[in-house]
Amino acid sequence: MSAQFASGTVGRGFGDRLILGATIALAIVMIMPMLWAVGLSLKTNQALLIDTNSVLRAPWTLTNYYDILIGSGVFRWLLNSIIVSFGMSLGVLVLASLAGYGFARLDFPGRNVIFVLVLFGLAIPEQAVILVRHQLFSDLDLHNTYAGLMLPGMSAPFGVFLMTQYFKAIPTEIDEAAMLDNASRFKIFWRVLLPMTLPAQATLGIFTFLHAWNDYWWPMVSGTNPQMYTLTVGIASTQQNFAESAGLGYLMAQAVFAFVPVLIVYMFFQKYIVRAVSGAAT
Amino acid sequence: MPGIELKNLIKTFGAATVIDNVSLSIRPHEFMVFLGPSGCGKSTLLRMIAGLESVDAGEIWIGDRRVDQLAPGERRVAMVFQHYALYPHMTVRENMSFGLRNVRMPTAEIDKRVAAAARMLEIEHLLERKPGQISGGQRQRVAIGRAIVKEPHLFLFDEPLSNLDAALRVRTRIEIAQLHQRVEAAMIFVTHDQVEAMTLAHRIVVMNNRKIEQIGTPMEIYSRPATAFVAGFVGTPAMNFAPVELTDGPNGFVSARLPDGVTIPTRIEQASLPGSKAFKLGIRAESLRICGAEQGDTAGVAQFVERLGDRTLVYVRLSDGTTVVAEDAGTSRVALNDSVGVKFDGACAHLFDDQDRGHHAVADVGS
Amino acid sequence: MSAAAGQLSDLGQARVQPACAGAHQSRWSHLLYVAPYLFLYVTLLVYPLFAGFWLSLHKADLFGGRRFVGLENFSRLLQDQVFLGAVGNTFYFILLTVPALAIIGLGLALALNRQTRTAAILRGVFFSSSVLSVTIVTLLWKVVFAPEGGFLANVLEAFGRQPVAFLNDADLALPAIAITTIWWCIGLPMMLFLAALQQVPRELYEAAALDNAGRWKTLWSVTLPSIRRTFALVLIIEVVLQFQLFGQAYLMTQGGPNNASRPMVLFLFEVGFTRWDVGYAVAAGQILFAFIAMAAFAQYLIARRKEAF
Ligand SMILES: Nc1ncnc2c1ncn2[C@@H]1O[C@H](COP(=O)(O)OP(=O)(O)OP(=O)(O)O)[C@@H](O)[C@H]1O
Ligand SMILES: [Mg+2]
Numbered sequence: 001m002s003a004q005f006a007s008g009t010v011g012r013g014f015g016d017r018l019i020l021g022a023t024i025a026l027a028i029v030m031i032m033p034m035l036w037a038v039g040l041s042l043k044t045n046q047a048l049l050i051d052t053n054s055v056l057r058a059p060w061t062l063t064n065y066y067d068i069l070i071g072s073g074v075f076r077w078l079l080n081s082i083i084v085s086f087g088m089s090l091g092v093l094v095l096a097s098l099a100g101y102g103f104a105r106l107d108f109p110g111r112n113v114i115f116v117l118v119l120f121g122l123a124i125p126e127q128a129v130i131l132v133r134h135q136l137f138s139d140l141d142l143h144n145t146y147a148g149l150m151l152p153g154m155s156a157p158f159g160v161f162l163m164t165q166y167f168k169a170i171p172t173e174i175d176e177a178a179m180l181d182n183a184s185r186f187k188i189f190w191r192v193l194l195p196m197t198l199p200a201q202a203t204l205g206i207f208t209f210l211h212a213w214n215d216y217w218w219p220m221v222s223g224t225n226p227q228m229y230t231l232t233v234g235i236a237s238t239q240q241n242f243a244e245s246a247g248l249g250y251l252m253a254q255a256v257f258a259f260v261p262v263l264i265v266y267m268f269f270q271k272y273i274v275r276a277v278s279g280a281a282t
Numbered sequence: 283m284p285g286i287e288l289k290n291l292i293k294t295f296g297a298a299t300v301i302d303n304v305s306l307s308i309r310p311h312e313f314m315v316f317l318g319p320s321g322c323g324k325s326t327l328l329r330m331i332a333g334l335e336s337v338d339a340g341e342i343w344i345g346d347r348r349v350d351q352l353a354p355g356e357r358r359v360a361m362v363f364q365h366y367a368l369y370p371h372m373t374v375r376e377n378m379s380f381g382l383r384n385v386r387m388p389t390a391e392i393d394k395r396v397a398a399a400a401r402m403l404e405i406e407h408l409l410e411r412k413p414g415q416i417s418g419g420q421r422q423r424v425a426i427g428r429a430i431v432k433e434p435h436l437f438l439f440d441e442p443l444s445n446l447d448a449a450l451r452v453r454t455r456i457e458i459a460q461l462h463q464r465v466e467a468a469m470i471f472v473t474h475d476q477v478e479a480m481t482l483a484h485r486i487v488v489m490n491n492r493k494i495e496q497i498g499t500p501m502e503i504y505s506r507p508a509t510a511f512v513a514g515f516v517g518t519p520a521m522n523f524a525p526v527e528l529t530d531g532p533n534g535f536v537s538a539r540l541p542d543g544v545t546i547p548t549r550i551e552q553a554s555l556p557g558s559k560a561f562k563l564g565i566r567a568e569s570l571r572i573c574g575a576e577q578g579d580t581a582g583v584a585q586f587v588e589r590l591g592d593r594t595l596v597y598v599r600l601s602d603g604t605t606v607v608a609e610d611a612g613t614s615r616v617a618l619n620d621s622v623g624v625k626f627d628g629a630c631a632h633l634f635d636d637q638d639r640g641h642h643a644v645a646d647v648g649s
Numbered sequence: 650m651s652a653a654a655g656q657l658s659d660l661g662q663a664r665v666q667p668a669c670a671g672a673h674q675s676r677w678s679h680l681l682y683v684a685p686y687l688f689l690y691v692t693l694l695v696y697p698l699f700a701g702f703w704l705s706l707h708k709a710d711l712f713g714g715r716r717f718v719g720l721e722n723f724s725r726l727l728q729d730q731v732f733l734g735a736v737g738n739t740f741y742f743i744l745l746t747v748p749a750l751a752i753i754g755l756g757l758a759l760a761l762n763r764q765t766r767t768a769a770i771l772r773g774v775f776f777s778s779s780v781l782s783v784t785i786v787t788l789l790w791k792v793v794f795a796p797e798g799g800f801l802a803n804v805l806e807a808f809g810r811q812p813v814a815f816l817n818d819a820d821l822a823l824p825a826i827a828i829t830t831i832w833w834c835i836g837l838p839m840m841l842f843l844a845a846l847q848q849v850p851r852e853l854y855e856a857a858a859l860d861n862a863g864r865w866k867t868l869w870s871v872t873l874p875s876i877r878r879t880f881a882l883v884l885i886i887e888v889v890l891q892f893q894l895f896g897q898a899y900l901m902t903q904g905g906p907n908n909a910s911r912p913m914v915l916f917l918f919e920v921g922f923t924r925w926d927v928g929y930a931v932a933a934g935q936i937l938f939a940f941i942a943m944a945a946f947a948q949y950l951i952a953r954r955k956e957a958f
Contacts, residue, residue: 015864020767027774030832033789036800038793052798095686102682108674114687121694123945125893127914128938129697131921131931132704136697155693160686165489173367176334179802182355195371209615214782216896221922236784236900239791252792259785266780270773273780278840 034259041065041252048248064253074254077234084149084219084230085212091154092208100163100197101189105175113231115164121157127218134221144204144225155214159204166200167193206269207276213262231258283310283466284345284435286331291340293326300326302492304340308436308470313462316472317479318489319515324472327489328438329471332361343411344435355384360429364445366421368413368428374400378428395431403427404466419450423609426461437469443478455481476516480504488512510638513564514624519595522570522606526554526563526633538563542602544580546628549643555633562634569630570608572596572616582606584616598624599607655721698938705932710925722932732933734908735916738823742894742912745827746834747887753831756840759868761839762846772843776836783833783896790829791816791901816902819909826897827909833897834890838883845879846872878951885948889941913937 039055040048041064047054068074102108103115124156133152170193178188219230229237235258238251266273286308292538293301300323308314316324329335331342333354342350349357364566368377386546402405404421408416422442429437439458443451459482462469473479479486480500480527480581488495488503490512507513524540530552531537537547540563555561571593575581585605586597594614599605608624616622633641670761705722709715726732757775761768778786793800794815802812815825824828849872895914898904904911917937921930 008488019760020440023757023771024920026757027771030774030778030835032800033793033832036792037789048798051802052800095627095689099683099686102679106679106682108677108679108683109675111675114683120688121690123942124694125938127893127895127917128934128941129694129701129926131934132697132700133693135927136692151689152693154686155689157690157694171367173363173365174369175916176329176332176354177361177363178679179334179354180332180359180361180378181428182353182384183380187384192369200369214780216783217918222503226824232782234785235782236896237786239784239788239900243915248792248798252787254783255788261782262780262782264651266777267773270776274776274836274840277779277837278844 007130037255039103040107040249041256043249045247045249052248057271064249065257067250068253068257072254073229073234074257076227077229077231078258080146080223080228081213081231083146085209088147088150088153089205089208089211092156092159093205095154096159096163096204097194097197097201099160100165100167101193102162104167105172105193118157118160122161130217130221137222142227143222148222149219149228149230152215153215155209159208162200162204163197166197170196186264202272205274206272208272213276219274222282283468283596285310285312286436286468286470287302287341287343288327288331289341289343289412291327291330291342292338293323293330293335294338296627299492304494306487306494306497308468310468311466312468313459313482313484314468314470315479315483315486316470316489317476317486317516318474318495320474321490321494324489325440326475328361328440328470328472331357331436332359332438333357334361355381357417358432358434359418359436359438360427360432361436361440362422362425362442364441366413366423366425366445368424370413373410373412373418374405374424376425377413378426378431381428381432392431395433396427399427399430402430402461403610406457410545414419414448417615419454422446422454430461430465433467435467437465437467439469439471441472441474443473458482463516475520480516488515490515493547496505506642507564507632509640510562510564510634513634513640517566519567521564521566521605521632523562523564523634524604524606526561527560528559528633536633537628538633540580540600540602542580542600544626545577548631548633550631550641551635551644556635557642558636560636562571564640565626565630566632567595567607567609569627570606571625571627572598572608572614573623573625575621575623578625580626581621581623584620584622587614587616587618596622598622600624685946700935703930704928705935707928708896709928709931715844718928722929723936725929726932726936731908731911732913732916735904735911735913737910738910739892739894739914742823742827742830743795743888744828744927745824746891747884748832749827750834750838750887750891752884753835754883755880757839758842758846759834759872762843772839775839778833779836781833784900786829786833787897787900788823790832794825794901819906822902822906822910826894826901827896829901830891830894831904834887838887841879841883841886842876845876848873881946881951885944885951889944889948890942892937892941 007237036055038051042057042060042062044061094189103111103118112158136150137143175188175193178192183192196229204210213230214232215230216232220236223229223233225236226237235254237255288304288306288355291301291304292299299546304327310602311535316327326335330337330350333349333356334350337350340350341348344357344359360409372380378396378399379392382395396409397406400409403426405420405427406421408424410419413421416424422445425442441455446454458469458471462482462550471482480503483500485497485499486503487497490511494504498506503512503516507516507521507547510523514523526538526540528536528538529545530642531547534552535547535549536552536555537545538561539545546563571595574577580600582598582600584596586601588595588597590612592612594610594612594616596608596610596614596616598608606624608622610616629643631643633643680901697724706717707715707722708718713915729913755782761772761775791799796802796814796817799812801815805812813821817820853875862870894912894915895918898910898912899916899918902910904915913933914937917930917933920926920933924930
């Protein structure tokens with residue numbers, strides 16, 4: 001975080017160190033489940049059947065990861081997740097930018113009423129519409145297609161709301177200067193205003209991407225063909241094997257394979273991701 | 283370069299009329315300033331000329347082209363906005379050339395114009411920076427540069443100095459005056475700062491409440507205000523007003539009797555006045571001199587003393603309770619609650635009739 | 650005058666185009682910018698919502714059989730012990746998670762509201778779980794809670810205690826899900842509180858310091874009052890989020906044992922997608938929607954009343 005932290009507890013007393021120590025301890029608890037999963041993934045399934053405490057001792061092995069490489073749906077799921085998440089993000093950015101510009105800058109009959117009606121959509125939870133939506137997609141034969149996985153996320157009003165606010169915050173002087181500069185309406189949108197909304201685009205894009213990547217319910221009921229599983233759904237599907245615990249190491253290797261890249265991406269884009277998630281909430 | 287003609291312009295926002303039948307003609311290469319209080323419609327009028335507001339009725343001509351139905355970009359006007367309105371994601375160079383590229387001007391010509399304007403404004407070293415990386419004053423220059431490169435027939439400025447600090451404001455004001463000397467186009471400059479108006483303008487358009495009150499050179503506006511509003515709005519401190527009764531004076535001039543009984547001879551011709559009875563006398567502080575309590579036309583008590591260095595303003599409460607502002611030398615010794623005399627220079631007095639129209643001393647003797 | 654300038658004026662002569670201030674004019678063509686989104690909005694959100702209202706008045710099944718039954722679905726719901734249990738579970742879950750999230754989130758924010766490298770790293774750690782998907786989260790925690798060879802079981806054994814089957818115990822299943830959820834969701838309240846803490850004007854702290862206020866006094870009388878609004882906002886946001894508990898319960902316990910951890914959304918899912926009693930499920934969805942809409946409205950009110958807090 002780059003901004004200044006105005007702190008009420010500046011000072012370096014004993015109390016401060018105590019707080020810091022407690023926080024660090026909590027942080028270790030925080031990452032323990034992840035470390036545990038990594039540990040388990042490095043043991044053979046047989047070793048884990050006998051005693052899971054063996055993760056603390058050698059020998060460790062990469063066989064579980066090797067097994068994933070040669071025979072697992074994980075890659076297909078990963079590909080699906082990438083396609084769906086990128087597709088949905090792109091769709092949301094395009095639709096929300098156009099609509100945000102329209103609501104913020106252009107007048108058309110019923111504009112304000114329509115905008116308020118769209119805002120009401122913010123309060124509609126997915127659960128209230130998912131059944132009818134599911135039937136609709138059955139009728140349109142959209143289940144088990146990428147479009148079927150992407151479209152519902154594009155209908156959420158949050159992006160439109162965010163972009164409208166952002167466009168509204170840009171002074172109209174800018175548009176007027178561009179008009180005097182002989183720019184057409186579309187050029188003003190495309191060359192002048194849109195580039196100014198890049199921070200909002202980043203926030204919205206990351207938020208949508210994360211949402212699509214982690215979404216579970218809709219892809220589970222829409223992409224029922226294992227070839228169309230997203231990573232999230234695929235990992236869930238393997239959990240049925242969990243009861244047997246036969247493949248605990250293998251299962252954990254899949255999990256690690258799924259969450260480590262996410263964490264790495266998170267480390268690089270932490271600032272934007274935090275902003276996107278917090279921005280979406282408030 | 284063409285002149286500009288505004289004919290019977292009307293603008294309404296919903297039920298509110300903001301510009302009411304305004305006509306105005308601007309000569310080629312003239313520096314015109316729109317002056318008036320906040321909300322009087324200056325910006326609206328300017329924006330109508332630019333094409334940013336539609337015209338409800340009337341015509342706008344630039345030279346022999348009627349432009350009021352043209353898109354803003356086609357009118358050959360350039361505008362400098364109050365908040366600069368630079369494109370933040372473009373470099374200074376791109377900001378300046380954007381409008382030229384939009385009309386597909388050859389690159390060589392664009393480069394030439396940008397280079398010339400940058401040299402004139404001394405922003406050559408900033409060309410590759412973004413607006414966020416330069417100071418407010420520099421942004422102002424870029425905004426002016428963006429206008430210059432278009433080689434417009436008319437420059438429009440909407441309070442371009444109000445965002446600058448006092449020192450920079452004075453400097454930029456001088457630079458705009460110099461810019462005007464270098465280009466051939468006419469300029470319209472909107473401000474509510476009368477110092478800017480007085481120093482920059484060839485002619486000032488004083489606006490109030492949807493209408494033009496007076497059009498004239500700075501000196502005409504100052505010394506022969508057409509209305510009581512102009513008289514009160516222009517000049518610091520504001521002109522003193524007092525209701526008066528007129529009596530016949532010498533040589534066909536009238537004399538004015540103040541509420542406290544003092545009679546002041548003016549140089550306003552009886553014949554030039556309308557028949558009405560109710561008149562207000564208007565007289566600036568500089569025509570009211572402080573003197574010894576016994577020596578003045580009238581006397582009062584100093585209620586408030588403002589020392590400005592080169593002169594001193596004394597707020598004098600007269601016997602009938604009205605307060606007037608009078609001037610004294612910078613070295614004045616007048617102190618609070620002193621009894622002072624006030625001497626009226628009736629030759630510089632103005633009269634305003636019941637329509638608030640101004641009447642002034644005969645021209646050859648007027649100051 | 651240059652050639653290009655001439656071009657400019659030619660342009661002016663040639664096209665006499667009514668206006669300029671086009672954006673201010675109401676035009677149907679401007680709708681084109683919002684139409685693509687509106688199309689999706691209406692077909693995928695508005696239509697399903699209203700079709701849902703209608704459907705909830707029907708006995709409907711997967712095969713298109715549909716019979717108007719009025720409010721029967723709703724009266725059935727109010728007598729359905731499983732549904733009522735699910736409502737109870739949902740509120741119990743909210744009680745378990747939301748205060749904990751708010752308080753732990755605030756504590757972390759207060760502890761990490763400083764500009765050191767350590768604090769930055771710790772902030773990153775506490776937020777990291779928020780980017781994981783529910784399926785990863787549940788997988789990680791299932792191997793923590795597992796009675797045989799689970800992390801907690803191993804720890805208990807190390808202290809000579811019997812391992813506990815958290816997820817198979819009717820009393821412990823929902824609390825275990827709550828712990829998982831707190832672990833997963835703690836990042837957001839922390840970040841919201843951090844953002845709020847940065848908004849507290851520095852002068853307030855300086856004034857407090859001049860008044861010789863100690864650390865706790867400052868916390869109590871300067872910091873906390875300044876972030877009251879955020880506290881309320883966090884509570885409501887989390888209520889809305891946790892109301893929608895689904896994946897954790899579905900993947901960790903399937904609502905068991907003995908319905909002890911079945912939340913409303915899971916009920917809706919099971920009725921709708923495994924029993925295909927569509928009308929009934931949609932009716933349950935309406936009730937859920939009503940609850941969430943109320944919370945969203947409260948959120949709107951608080952977000953709007955900036956100054957009052
Ligand atoms: N888009 C608009 N809709 C309705 N009324 C408007 C609009 N723009 C301006 N007005 C009104 O028109 C009047 C004139 O506004 P204008 O901006 O021209 O004033 P101004 O002389 O430039 O004032 P200032 O010195 O404060 O800039 C004001 O009363 C204003 O409220
Ligand atoms: Mg203005």
